[in-house]
Amino acid sequence: MDASTSVETHHEPHEHDAAHEHHELGWWRKYIFSTDHKVIGIQYGITGLLFLLIGFSLMMLMRWQLAYPGQALPVIGKWLPHIFGPGSMPDGKMTPDFYNSLGAMHGTIMIFLGVVPLAFAAFGNFVVPLQIGAPDMTFPKVNMASYWALFVGASIMVTSFFVPGGAAKSGWTSYVPLAAISDTGQGYNPIFNGQTLWLIGFIFLITSSLLGAINFITTIIQLRAKGLTWMRLPFFVWSQFVTAFLLVLAFPPLEAAIIMQLMDRVAHTSFFMPSGLIVNGTPLSISGGGSPLLWQHLFWFLGHPEVYVLILPAFGIVAEILANNSRKPLWGYKSLVFSVLVIGFLSFIVWAHHMWMTGMGSAVSAFFQTTTLLISIPSVIILSAFFISLWGGSIRFNVPMLFTIAFLPMFGIGGLTGIPLAFNSADLYLHDTYYIIAHFHYIVAPGTIFGLFAGIYYWFPKATGRKMNDFWGKVHFWPTLICMNVIFLPMFLQGMVGMHRRWYDGGQGWNVANEHTIWGLTGFQWNHPISWAAWIMGLAQIPFIINFFWSIKHGEKVNDNPWEATTLEWTAPSPPPHGNFLTPPVAYRGPYEYSLPGRERDYTMQNEPVEPAERSRRKPAAEPVLVSH
Amino acid sequence: MEIPYTISTRPDTGLWNAKVGIWLFLASEVMLFGGLFSAYIFLRIDAAPGMWPHGLLNVPVGTMNTAILILSSVTVVLAWASLKMRRYRAYWWYMLATILCGVIFLTVKLAYEWPQKFEHFGAYIKPEALGKYEKYLGNERRTEKGLEPRIEITGHLHSQNAKEYEVALDPVNAEPDNPAMDRPHFFPLPVTDKIATIEKEDVERATMFLPTHSAYFASYFTITGLHGMHVLGGVLVFIYMWLPVSKRLYQRNPEHLANRVEVSGLFWHFVDLIWIFVFPLFYLL
Ligand code: HEM
Ligand SMILES: [Cu+2]
Numbered sequence: 001m002d003a004s005t006s007v008e009t010h011h012e013p014h015e016h017d018a019a020h021e022h023h024e025l026g027w028w029r030k031y032i033f034s035t036d037h038k039v040i041g042i043q044y045g046i047t048g049l050l051f052l053l054i055g056f057s058l059m060m061l062m063r064w065q066l067a068y069p070g071q072a073l074p075v076i077g078k079w080l081p082h083i084f085g086p087g088s089m090p091d092g093k094m095t096p097d098f099y100n101s102l103g104a105m106h107g108t109i110m111i112f113l114g115v116v117p118l119a120f121a122a123f124g125n126f127v128v129p130l131q132i133g134a135p136d137m138t139f140p141k142v143n144m145a146s147y148w149a150l151f152v153g154a155s156i157m158v159t160s161f162f163v164p165g166g167a168a169k170s171g172w173t174s175y176v177p178l179a180a181i182s183d184t185g186q187g188y189n190p191i192f193n194g195q196t197l198w199l200i201g202f203i204f205l206i207t208s209s210l211l212g213a214i215n216f217i218t219t220i221i222q223l224r225a226k227g228l229t230w231m232r233l234p235f236f237v238w239s240q241f242v243t244a245f246l247l248v249l250a251f252p253p254l255e256a257a258i259i260m261q262l263m264d265r266v267a268h269t270s271f272f273m274p275s276g277l278i279v280n281g282t283p284l285s286i287s288g289g290g291s292p293l294l295w296q297h298l299f300w301f302l303g304h305p306e307v308y309v310l311i312l313p314a315f316g317i318v319a320e321i322l323a324n325n326s327r328k329p330l331w332g333y334k335s336l337v338f339s340v341l342v343i344g345f346l347s348f349i350v351w352a353h354h355m356w357m358t359g360m361g362s363a364v365s366a367f368f369q370t371t372t373l374l375i376s377i378p379s380v381i382i383l384s385a386f387f388i389s390l391w392g393g394s395i396r397f398n399v400p401m402l403f404t405i406a407f408l409p410m411f412g413i414g415g416l417t418g419i420p421l422a423f424n425s426a427d428l429y430l431h432d433t434y435y436i437i438a439h440f441h442y443i444v445a446p447g448t449i450f451g452l453f454a455g456i457y458y459w460f461p462k463a464t465g466r467k468m469n470d471f472w473g474k475v476h477f478w479p480t481l482i483c484m485n486v487i488f489l490p491m492f493l494q495g496m497v498g499m500h501r502r503w504y505d506g507g508q509g510w511n512v513a514n515e516h517t518i519w520g521l522t523g524f525q526w527n528h529p530i531s532w533a534a535w536i537m538g539l540a541q542i543p544f545i546i547n548f549f550w551s552i553k554h555g556e557k558v559n560d561n562p563w564e565a566t567t568l569e570w571t572a573p574s575p576p577p578h579g580n581f582l583t584p585p586v587a588y589r590g591p592y593e594y595s596l597p598g599r600e601r602d603y604t605m606q607n608e609p610v611e612p613a614e615r616s617r618r619k620p621a622a623e624p625v626l627v628s629h
Numbered sequence: 630m631e632i633p634y635t636i637s638t639r640p641d642t643g644l645w646n647a648k649v650g651i652w653l654f655l656a657s658e659v660m661l662f663g664g665l666f667s668a669y670i671f672l673r674i675d676a677a678p679g680m681w682p683h684g685l686l687n688v689p690v691g692t693m694n695t696a697i698l699i700l701s702s703v704t705v706v707l708a709w710a711s712l713k714m715r716r717y718r719a720y721w722w723y724m725l726a727t728i729l730c731g732v733i734f735l736t737v738k739l740a741y742e743w744p745q746k747f748e749h750f751g752a753y754i755k756p757e758a759l760g761k762y763e764k765y766l767g768n769e770r771r772t773e774k775g776l777e778p779r780i781e782i783t784g785h786l787h788s789q790n791a792k793e794y795e796v797a798l799d800p801v802n803a804e805p806d807n808p809a810m811d812r813p814h815f816f817p818l819p820v821t822d823k824i825a826t827i828e829k830e831d832v833e834r835a836t837m838f839l840p841t842h843s844a845y846f847a848s849y850f851t852i853t854g855l856h857g858m859h860v861l862g863g864v865l866v867f868i869y870m871w872l873p874v875s876k877r878l879y880q881r882n883p884e885h886l887a888n889r890v891e892v893s894g895l896f897w898h899f900v901d902l903i904w905i906f907v908f909p910l911f912y913l914l
Contacts, residue, residue: 135630138646210657218649221642222634248657256664259851269840269847271668275677287834289680289844294671298664579630 033148035140036578040147041126042463045456047150048118052449053541054158055109058102060538065094066506067531084161096504100169101194103502105161107172108198111310112205113154115444118452119313120247121150121212124240127459128216130569130576131234133225133585138218146211153204160197164188168198171502173303176272176295180264181279190266199262206255213247216240225568228587231337232606234567235330235591238337239316242344243309250305250348257298264290293358300351308347310444311411312340314451315382318404321458322386324565325401326393327602329592332385339378339385346375356424357431365424372422379415383408399473400563403454406481407447414442417492432502435495438488446484453477453544460548461562465574466555469547476544483537490526493518564603567591571607636885651892655899658859662903665852669910672844679780682845684801684813685749685838690742691912694734695904701730702901705867705894712887717879724871724890727897731864738857746838746846750786752794758831765798765825767805776811782827785820786837794827794835849911856907859900866893 034040061080064073070093073080077092088098125143129136137143160167165188170179174195183193190196220241224233233241260271268286272295275288323330330336352360352368360368386408395401417439420426430436453476461467495501498512506527507513513523521529561570568585569576585607593604598614638645673681708723754762759780763769766779782802787795801810803821829835836842840850869875870890879886 136632138632138634139650140632142650210654214650214653214657217653218646221649222639222644222646223632248653249660252657252659252661253664253667256661256668259855260665260668260847263840263847263851267840267847267850269851270844271672271847271851285834287836287841287843287847289672289676290847291671291675294668297671298668301664 033144035136035144037125037129037137037140037143038463038576038580040143041122041124043147044117044125044150045122047147047154048114048116048122051109051113051154052115052118055106055114056538056541058106058109060534061094062099062102062106063527063531063534065099065504067527069505069508085164085166087166097169098166099504100171100502101161101167104168104171104174104198105157108157108168110444111172111306112202113150113157115310115448115452116209117150119448120209120240120243120309121146123236123313123317123452123455123459124212124216124244126463127455127569128237128240129219129223130462130572130580131237131567132220132223132228133568133581133587134219134223135579135581135584137215138222139215142211143215146208146215149204149208149211153201153208156197156201156204160194160201163192163194163197166194168194170195173299174198174261174295175299176261176264176292177274177277180261180272181277181284184265196262196265199258199265202258203255203262206251206258209247209251213244213251216244217248220244225584226586228568228606231334232587232590234316235319235333235336235340236313236316238340239312239319242340243312245344246305246309246312246347250302250309253298254302257295261295293355296355296358297351300354301348303354304351305347307440307443308343310448312343314407314411314448315340317451317455317458318386318407320565320567321400321404321454322389323592323594324458324563325396325398325404326390327396327594328389328393329590329594330385331389331391332381333590333592335381336385339381342378343375343382346371346378350375353422353424353427356427369422369424373419376415376419376422383412383415398457398563399468399470399477400454400458402474402477403450403457406477407450407454410442410446410450410484414439414444414447417442429498430495432500433495434491434499434501437501438491438495441488441491445488446481450481453480456548458563459569460551460555461558462569462572462574462576464552464555465557466551467558467562468551468555472543472547476540476547479540480537483533483540486533487530487537490518490530494523494526497523499523561605564601566593566603566605568606571605636882636888645888647888647892651895655895658899658903662852662855662906665848665855666906666910669848669852672848676844679778680843682781682843684817685746685783685845686849686912687742687745687817688813688815688912689817690737691908694737695908697730697734698901698904701727701734702898704730705890705897709887709890709894712879712883712890715883717876720890721871724867728864728867728871731860731867735857735860735864738853743850748785749783749838750794750796750835751781751783751838751842752796752827752835753781753833754827755831755833756780761831762825762827765802765805767810770806774811779805782825784825787824789829792829794829794832796825796827797821798823798825852907853911856900856903859903863893863897863900867897 030036031039034043061073072092073089073094074092077089080089080092084098087095088101089095125137157167165183168174168179168183170182179195183195184190220233220237260269263269264271264273270287270290272292273284273286273288273290274292277284277286277288319330319336350368350371352364353372356365390405397405417435421430421436421439457468457473494507494513497516497518499507499510503510503513507524510524516522518526558574560572560574563570568587571585572581587606588609589604589606591606593606595602596604596614632646633639634645635647636645642649704723704726708720708727711717711719711723754766759766759768759778762782765782768778771778779801782796782798784796784798784802787797789795797820800818800821802825803823804810838846840847870886870893875886875889878889
């Protein structure tokens with residue numbers, strides 16, 4: 001009926017149909033099954049935050065077991081078995097299987113359901129089209145499909161906690177053959193068991209990321225506003241662009257591996273099962289002939305690029321906020337762009353540094369040691385450029401900036417402690433200890449997560465027209481910063497005395513964890529301050545949660561550009577309407593024109609035309625002009 | 630609100646959106662199948678002597694399927710060209726031909742090739758019992774000639790009881806010393822009427838040619854299965870573009886339909902290309 005009327009009324013063809021269709025979007029189409037990149041971005045954001053909270057809660061449970069192994073968890077310990085089943089925490093005491101489930105799912109949830117949806121999908125969706133002056137993503141329906149694929153995948157992952165036997169138990173890396181034989185046999189359903197659901201859920205998560213990443217790249221290539229050339233893109237857009245490429249190219253090999261592990265578990269093939277495997281004293285009746293190493297290669301071929309998927313969006317956010325709050329252009333924009341491209345490329349040829357223990361030959365390991373060291377160069381360039389950007393700025397210490405400034409040294413610690421791991425001689429000792437845990441958490445927790453908090457405080461006014469409360473922001477920031485360091489700094493020490501990252505008893509029963517003291521505590525005893533800091537940090541998130549929801553309705557109302565920023569998203573109304581801009585924006589200049597000399601204001605937005613006077617000031621003739629008048 | 634460049638090209642990139650999208654999608658697909666093919670290489674290099682079977686697939690049928698897929702890649706281009714010349718009837722016929730090719734390919738795979746495997750039987754003999762079955766395996770001669778040992782007896786499972794299998798032998802096991810059996814045949818030879826009795830005690834593992842049979846069949850079924858799903862997806866998309874709904878799109882904006890056909894045609898070429906790798910890897914090498 002709709003179609004027929006539109007054919008009658010519009011003589012010029014169809015172009016207008018689309019514009020007329022969505023006058024009256026129902027509530028469901030507007031907020032739930034929306035194709036608007038901003039709504040989808042917010043959906044991703046809420047989902048990501050929710051899973052960060054869930055993943056963090058799993059970890060807080062583990063911290064109890066590590067600090068007080070075998071003791072009953074007070075208060076909540078009693079009702080946890082009602083949620084996770086009797087095999088989880090009988091009498092409030094954690095079983096080894098449940099501990100393993102928590103560990104595996106903490107990693108999986110934090111990375112694939114927390115950080116990727118928030119850092120890549122939420123910020124990418126909400127901010128990138130606005131920053132490039134586009135009305136939406138190129139494929140809005142695909143965009144919606146991408147969110148719902150994530151939703152299905154996430155639901156499967158969550159469901160896996162409640163099937164008989166509980167969620168996956170073989171680490172976020174799901175190394176075979178352990179993963180291929182776990183959750184099988186008596187008491188386990190052939191499909192509805194933890195590990196199999198983990199694999200099936202993952203296929204949906206990968207699908208979601210692929211759809212999203214393809215959409216991002218196409219959008220950035222095709223929908224940049226007039227005048228927004230590549231070298232005028234905000235650095236955030238560049239970082240999302242490279243991130244999307246990493247996802248497009250690195251996720252599919254993992255998908256292949258997951259399909260094969262699924263075949264091994266469901267169809268009883270032997271892709272990853274070596275010949276002669278004996279489980280609990282009985283030889284398995286399988287064909288064998290598979291290769292456990294194959295899984296590790298395919299996993300880390302994704303796994304390493306994935307760690308850059310976690311950090312690059314945070315780089316982008318930090319860059320925007322740094323320039324904005326130091327009121328000066330980002331230092332070395334071009335080197336930043338090239339560095340991020342080089343990182344993107346190199347991250348595909350370093351993966352085997354996660355596998356030194358497998359004993360690859362010296363030629364192969366020389367290759368991977370070299371590439372691993374090479375990739376630290378662009379990372380160092382980026383971090384140095386950020387530090388230099390602060391130099392001589394007139395810095396505003398608002399909440400986004402606090403998180404941003406804290407990001408820099410925290411990421412620095414994480415990155416520098418990676419260097420020893422790049423050498424297989426040092427790594428053979430440190431591998432699979434708490435040192436590794438400390439290394440990558442410094443990058444993803446006080447690193448990436450701080451970047452994400454900064455981004456939330458920074459772009460919140462764009463999404464809602466209101467600012468989050470500054471005071472409670474600081475109440476959120478300081479305890480979080482302190483707790484992060486109390487949690488992760490001692491883990492370097494624990495790792496160096498030799499504490500293994502997967503011990504269930506926190507090291508209580510192991511000599512190395514009890515023989516020596518470091519700064520007055522044994523490795524095992526260090527678990528106490530770490531665990532307490534983790535729980536306190538949990539409390540420190542409450543101001544954030546309240547601030548977030550409270551400010552949506554009651555925050556201080558602000559104008560469209562409260563931070564006096566330069567990039568295009570701040571030229572749109574807050575919140576931007578469907579289609580984003582009132583008139584299609586045109587970019588006349590680079591993204592960080594702060595404190596231009598001879599201007600009234602200390603910021604010049606990208607859509608402000610270059611004045612003739614400015615032109616002569618900015619571009620001094622390359623050679624002396626010798627023409628006489 | 631309109632998304633720009635859905636149909637027309639953006640001047641500075643020279644592309645419309647879906648074309649960028651499909652190339653990126655194909656890049657991810659290359660990596661997906663790349664992962665599977667590298668698994669194939671890994672497993673094959675790692676395989677113990679005699680554990681990587683040869684000549685178990687039907688080469689003429691595979692060749693025919695290859696030809697059908699290549700033909701369909703041609704017809705889909707012709708379909709697209711017809712649209713560009715605004716000849717809808719020709720488009721309609723070429724599209725139908727493409728769809729039929731896809732359907733034939735799938736039918737051959739699912740109704741003939743796969744089921745044939747499910748009925749074929751193989752028994753791996755325990756190392757210590759290999760001598761007992763020398764007359765079916767011919768390993769003395771093979772060792773002399775420097776060929777890989779045979780450790781499996783294959784054929785049709787006639788009957789079995791608690792103690793033994795009765796197998797109508799494949800020609801390789803019926804005349805193991807015949808030099809003609811050293812290389813796989815182009816035209817597969819039918820099962821002979823020679824029956825062998827194999828004691829279950831001597832058998833390491835016995836299965837039909839299922840994914841569980843060996844790393845070889847595991848990768849064969851996984852890769853051809855995934856490829857088949859891609860063919861099916863392509864066929865469904867083509868059917869949609871061939872149905873009257875798409876004719877209405879054509880009447881409104883022929884270029885839009887042409888773009889859609891171009892994009893799905895690119896996907897179809899990719900599916901074809903994958904098969905060009907699958908065919909030699911599994912059937913010939
Ligand atoms: C800058 C230079 C870096 C170097 C040289 C480096 C080196 C390494 C090495 C060699 C390992 C393996 C250690 C082992 O398992 O024994 C490792 C582990 C890890 N790295 Fe880094 N890394 C660097 C930066 C990063 C960044 C930027 C991230 C994330 C955003 C990251 C995240 C991780 C993670 C998650 C693991 C542990 C994975 C696991 O086993 O669960 N690293 N790093
Ligand atoms: Cu790595």
